Amino acid sequence: MLAAISSATLLGVRGHPVTVEVHVANGLPAFNVVGLPDTSCREARDRVRAALESSGLAWPNQRITINLAPTGVPKAGAVLDLAMAVGLLVACGEIEPELVKGLAFLGELGLDGSLRPVAGALPLVDAIEEPGVVVALGNQAEATVVGPEILYCVPDLRSLVRALRGDEPWPVVTSIPEEESLEDDPDLAEVRGQRMARFALEVAAAGAHHLLLIGPPGAGKSMLARRLPGLLPDLTQAVALASSRIRSAAGEPLPNSGLLRRPPWRAPHHGASAAALVGGGSMVMRPGEVSLAHGGVLFLDELGEFAPSVLDTLRQPLEDGTVRVSRAFGSAEFPAQVLLVAAMNPCPCGGSGAPGGCRCPESTRARYARRVSGPLLDRFDLRVDVQRPNPLDLLSGDPGESSEQVAERVISARLRAEERGVVANAELSPAMVEQAAALTEEATQLLKAALYAGTLSARGLHRVRKVALTIGDLSGHQGPLNADLIDTALSLRIDPFHPVGHAVG
């Protein structure tokens, strides 16, 4: 009258193995689930009963106790439905215990006995220790990515029971058609003019440098930013797995293959809360936008409209590449290596931002500038101005280079970064910068002047050297960084909110 079935539950973006223990005893009919189930997990009672009856199986009118071990781990969602149903059938003697040995069960039950796919199949299957896993048909792609020894995908409870008893063969797993990405990245050739901004995009893609686009409404900031993922190389296997796992756990769609191969693009609205951006939740830890963009681009449009406190929560993930969310009952760690791209207006009036060309008094500009904290602003290695394009360029200008052409240069630059032992130059540590980004005498003087003038911080100095290194990599430059490269890196780092000086001389 006792059965133990393997399954798993989600903790953040990781799976955690769970044993579903089912005890059926004589006494007043009851159905109790213990071991920290959340509401939807507790509601399994009604789904399991209806599914069993719809599938032509008997419901034991006895005292049923289900324990979810380990009991200290909170269980969320309906993923344990199938394991509970199978456990009941084993405990009632409908299925021999030997038949379910070495198998784990993941899936949500419908009232008609059908098996529904669950969010997070990828990390869940990954957490299973048993050699065999049974999942819903809809989870086949994600489960295949992990590749357990035996994978059974079944449409409903009835065919599962038949297959277990040997009455029918297991449903055949068909191969999945390959599909490259969820949506095609738009091409950079569609952008007319904006030569410097395009160059900044290229540098950002090559060195994984965070980018801030500043300009009036309608200048094409979002259009430019949307074309950045198309310049990035395909995800490596490790990043693709991690990124797919996060998407799976958050219940976001994945390509048919179950594995995300192109860098993701996330553009949360500026009303986003801190929990939405970096992740969180009370019982269930959900990854935030910064983790969903892992390996790809996180785009914050209208940066100045985000709540300042929300923006500042991004500082630590940007530095460490991971987010650790801690709550009273536990904590979760999410990977968060993103290329941050942000866009904002130079001031609230939406003018060009040129000196004398905007209607805002200096105090309004200062207030607007304070919405983005200095430390966050300092993390943008590239800060470029995007003005409305010349109308002539829009009508008759030649299209610029295509994403494909630029992406080739990005790949060659990344290969040079790999020789230094990093994926992209932005990851270089200070010691590595000293070694890889040596400076000519002239370049040293330039940086010294900028430091003394107070236009460059110590952190900024490092970042300027890394950006200069990336620019050198893109143009095939060899040897120590010269003054031209440093000049270019410095001019791609404007201080958009510097108050206008009123006294000359």
Add this chain to the structure above:
Amino acid sequence: MPSDSPLPDEAWLNALSSLPDMGPARLRALLADRQPEQAWKVCLQGKPLPEVEAVVGGRLLALTAAWAKAAGQLSVGELWSQLTNHGVQVIGRGHAEYPACLRDDPDPPLVIFAQGDLQALAPAPRVAIVGTRRCTRYGTEVAYELGKTLTAAGVSVVSGLALGIDAAAHAGALAVKAEGQPPVAVVATGLDVIYPKTNRALWRQIAERGLLVSECPLGTTPAPWRFPARNRIIAGLADAVVVVESHEKGGSLYTVDAAIERQRPVFAIPGPIRSPASRGTNQLLADGAIPLCQVSDLLEQLPQGGLFIDEPPPPPVRALLAPQQEQVLEAMGWEPVSLNALADCCGLSPVDLSAALSALVRSGWVTVERGFYERMSNTT
């Protein structure tokens, strides 16, 4: 009221102007046919006056009551000693130091609070340099140069010590180390209320080397109506008014109206037709203001005459510019331009463009502000 020696008229004037909701028109009504001391007593008694009623209308009773209440709580002697402690001089209309040019003004200040060198109010050529707070680099430079040249030529620069053009004109005047005429700043707050705060250093320097003037008593905080009122004093003190940059509906146009009313010549600096900061000045030119292209245009118009200016310094040598720098300079024009826009029109690669621009900035041909590059005006 305990007083050993009788207080001067200025003490009573100061006390009167310290009353709540007191402005130049109300003060004039109070002083219409009585001495300041009498006017104070009238206020203290709360007697409604027909002259005041002509100015304030239906609010007369409330206002007289407020004045009577405030006057009862103020000590004229204490207010007077505060002024002395602060180093502020008070000049009434009858005072010997009262500037001659304001004596037959249509709307003269009845009391002037001054801090600094009172010599600046003596008869001497004075020119007002005014303009927008939201100016371009072009405007700041012109204002600065104008302030400097006029001061060196023996003309006192009058301005309002606001941000932008005003501050640049004062900074230029103060840049003349010796023998320059002291600058005059007419402010719209009390002389102990520095506004705008960013001009603190300039404010102190003018108090030391020039003259700060206000018609507001100590402690007056900025109020929107005081700025146009202040502008009439600027126009009254100056022999000519120069508007360097002004938006279409800028505050400097109040100064221009006041100058026209007082028959002072108005000069305007021509600006690019596409620059919003020059729209007001270009309109002034169309309306008949005198274009100011060189300082001699202005000096000839001053009544005193006999002024001379030094020969302008020779322009910097344009030799030794690399061809790419020439190309950038040609492409950038005379307005602030962003790097992105420049890259689209000059045809250089991003690295070449940045290098050429940075070199131009270092050698002083170009300035950069918030990512916008602008050609310096003194390089041709």
